[in-house]
Amino acid sequence: MNDRLAASYAECRRLSRQSGSNFLLSFWFLPREKRQAMFALYAFFRHTDDLADAEGTDQAADLQQWRDDFHAALQDDYRDVRLPALVDTIRRYQIPEQYFLESISGVESDLTRSRFTDFPQLEHYCYQVASAIGLSCLPVWGIRPDFNRESAIATGIAFQLTNILRDIHEDGQRGRIYLPLEDLARFDVTEQALLAGEASPGFEALMRFEIERAQQRFDQARQLRDDLYPDGRRIYDAMTQTYYDLLQQIARDPYAVLQRKIQVGSWRKVKLLASLAFSQIPFRSRQPIAMEARS
Numbered sequence: 001m002n003d004r005l006a007a008s009y010a011e012c013r014r015l016s017r018q019s020g021s022n023f024l025l026s027f028w029f030l031p032r033e034k035r036q037a038m039f040a041l042y043a044f045f046r047h048t049d050d051l052a053d054a055e056g057t058d059q060a061a062d063l064q065q066w067r068d069d070f071h072a073a074l075q076d077d078y079r080d081v082r083l084p085a086l087v088d089t090i091r092r093y094q095i096p097e098q099y100f101l102e103s104i105s106g107v108e109s110d111l112t113r114s115r116f117t118d119f120p121q122l123e124h125y126c127y128q129v130a131s132a133i134g135l136s137c138l139p140v141w142g143i144r145p146d147f148n149r150e151s152a153i154a155t156g157i158a159f160q161l162t163n164i165l166r167d168i169h170e171d172g173q174r175g176r177i178y179l180p181l182e183d184l185a186r187f188d189v190t191e192q193a194l195l196a197g198e199a200s201p202g203f204e205a206l207m208r209f210e211i212e213r214a215q216q217r218f219d220q221a222r223q224l225r226d227d228l229y230p231d232g233r234r235i236y237d238a239m240t241q242t243y244y245d246l247l248q249q250i251a252r253d254p255y256a257v258l259q260r261k262i263q264v265g266s267w268r269k270v271k272l273l274a275s276l277a278f279s280q281i282p283f284r285s286r287q288p289i290a291m292e293a294r295s
Helices: 005-019 022-028 032-053 059-074 083-092 097-111 119-141 149-166 170-174 181-186 191-196 203-227 231-253 254-257 265-277
Strands: none
Touching: 005 022, 005 032, 005 083, 022 032, 022 231, 032 059, 032 083, 032 097, 032 119, 059 083, 059 097, 059 119, 083 119, 097 119, 119 149, 119 231, 149 170, 149 203, 149 231, 170 191, 170 254, 181 203, 203 231, 203 254, 231 254
């Protein structure tokens, strides 16, 4: 490994750790070389999100420049310190380049859209900002060549739907609604009520419907586990169980998402990862999530 490449991997590792994301804890299930590759992937996707979230900047121009920088890096023209490690990872694990471009396009769409008409529209967005990222990770984790791609896509969609339910309050403060407008109309929940954090009569039924939709994706995601090699199974179990625990927490008090962002505590995550590391118990979404009725 030359000095430039070593420095790039070191910077990706530093930037990833600096983010403070609990997501990084699961990387420790992987051997060192694969862990370094995950830092390179994480640094790229994290920077993509940060460019879109940076206020007071021309986010569209910055994302286009990042796309151009990525294309240039694939031709060994490196304009950012993160990119040598990313390109090395792409080549080493034969990761399709399209996943990175799809991710940028998904994040970019947030700049011009704050509503989704129906679920197919939302599902495509979830694929871009979540499933594409997951698909880029699978070659690093270790996956059979003939893996069940639909289950891999469902995994990302399950994660992103859980994030959307978790962030209803936070997104509402920014004037954004990710739940399909056709679903709001079906359960007689107005945009105004959701943005204001008001518990309208149809809200519980709406949440029950969306949680069940996420549950179905988690059920489909289970099929992916059998296609993963041992390294991949451990990190898959850690990530999937963490997100499923979050969905369960939302289901226990669905009205809470109107007031705050729901989170699984850091200590609970650490205990979960430890139990998975030592017990080797696979993720299982055995029973439908039961929502507690509001008193």
